[in-house]
Structures are given as structure tokens and as C-alpha cells.
Amino acid sequence: MLRRPKPIDTSVKSRNKNKYCEYHEDHGHTTAECRELKKALHELADQGQLNHFLKKGDGDHNRCNLEEKKDNDANRNIEIIAIIIGGIDSSS
Numbered sequence: 001m002l003r004r005p006k007p008i009d010t011s012v013k014s015r016n017k018n019k020y021c022e023y024h025e026d027h028g029h030t031t032a033e034c035r036e037l038k039k040a041l042h043e044l045a046d047q048g049q050l051n052h053f054l055k056k057g058d059g060d061h062n063r064c065n066l067e068e069k070k071d072n073d074a075n076r077n078i079e080i081i082a083i084i085i086g087g088i089d090s091s092s
Contacts, residue, residue, distance in 0.1 A: 001044065001049060002040055002041075002044070003040055005023055005024050005034075005036045005037070005040070006036065007024070007026075008021075008024055008026050008028045008029075010028055015027050015028035016028060016029070019033070021033075021034050021037075022085070023036065023037040023040075024036070031083075031085050032083060032085070037083070038083065041083070041084060050084075053084065
């Protein structure tokens with residue numbers, strides 16, 4: 001489902017050894033910072049391949065909470081980036 005990432009381009013010597021990316025299985029950045037993973041997830045979402053990970057429920061309720069959160073965050077100048085990292089589907 002998820003394609004194998006291209007190797008990290010930066011030199012091994014200049015990579016931050018304190019940061020590890022589970023997607024690349026290498027040091028240099030964290031999984032949360034990984035642009036390649038975000039790009040791959042966006043591609044899967046655009047193809048509808050992540051729909052089974054979404055909770056079914058009252059869409060209007062979720063939308064209202066999201067709008068409230070956006071309003072609160074806008075007042076604090078915070079950006080939200082939602083990502084999926086590992087885990088298992090517990091609904092099965």
C-alpha cells in the first residue's frame with residue numbers, strides 16, 4: 001500500500017543523529033517531520049485508499065469541532081498538521 005521511500009539525500013555526516021524517521025528507517029529527521037511520508041499519505045488519500053481508517057459517525061458534529069478548533073488556533077497563530085504514524089486498526 002505505502003510505497004518505499006527514496007533514500008535521504010543529505011550527507012550522513014550532516015544528519016541529526018537524535019532524529020529518526022520510521023518511514024525511511026534512517027536518521028536525519030523525525031517521522032512527524034518527514035515530507036516524503038506526508039506526500040505518500042496524500043497520494044493514498046487522493047486515491048481513496050485511506051477511507052477504511054476514517055471513523056464513521058456524525059460528520060456535522062466532527063465538522064463543528066474542527067471549525068471551533070480552527071478558530072481557536074487562528075487566534076493563537078498555530079498551524080495543525082494531521083499525520084498517521086503506525087498503529088493497528090482496533091475496530092476489526
